[in-house]
Amino acid sequence: MTRILVVDDERQILRALQLKLRSEGYDVDTAATGEEALVAAAARVPDAVILDLVLPDRSGTEVCRELREWTAVPILVLSAVGDEAEKIAALDAGADDYVTKPFSMDELLARLRAALRRSQPSREPVLELGELRLDLEKRLVTVAGSAVSLTPTEYDLLRLLAQNEGKLMTHPAILRAVWGPAYREESNYLHVYVSHLRRKIEPDPARPRYILTEPGVGYRLVAS
DSSP states (O other), X not given: OOEEEEEOSOHHHXXXXXXXXXXXXXXXXXXXXXXXXXXXXXXXXXXXXXXXXXXXXXXXXXXXXXXXXXXXXXXEEEEETTOHHHHHHHHHTTOOEEEEESOOHHHHHHHHHHHHHHTSOOOOSEEEETTEEEETTTXXXXXXXXXXXXXXXHHHHHHHHHHTTTOOEEHHHHHHHHTOGGGTTOHHHHHHHHHHHHHHHOSSTTSOSSEEEETTTEEEEOOX
């Protein structure tokens, strides 16, 4: 049974998440502080962690960083509206995704399932995301069966987003992966390439359905 560690100091949220996750067939451990979370994770290694960023004894970002020293399990952080800087810090510390409070339980479960899927190694040479299809061996991209011509950099950017389907990728993480560490602060550079990609793969670039913007944070590619 898939084990989820839920960390939140608000008892009502902790209880609600515990009940919902158990009803969905997950085994659930809970913790109300950062220290309890680290002890619980070491005692019974979870398959994923749902982690509030605001805890009474330390920040969720610190907990995330400590977990990442020894485990690669998916970590979803819960954050309050407007905490963009803290969200980015958590993602840079190793979190896989975030959900903003107050959140929809269905959205949280969908993000959790996506994170668990990504944690399973895949050797599939072809990625299919709705009508968007990437053949990784041939470096071919099609949308609704029609070939799309991309530059090498555009392809590398799309491949990175597609291989992390559903995951929020921060601007620095994308820039480091596609262009290298020297470009990690060049967000405007990234915006230009995302705009190019949208014009080539989106039915309506002004209202994208594949490459979604998380304002001030990064981008997320979703299967339409």
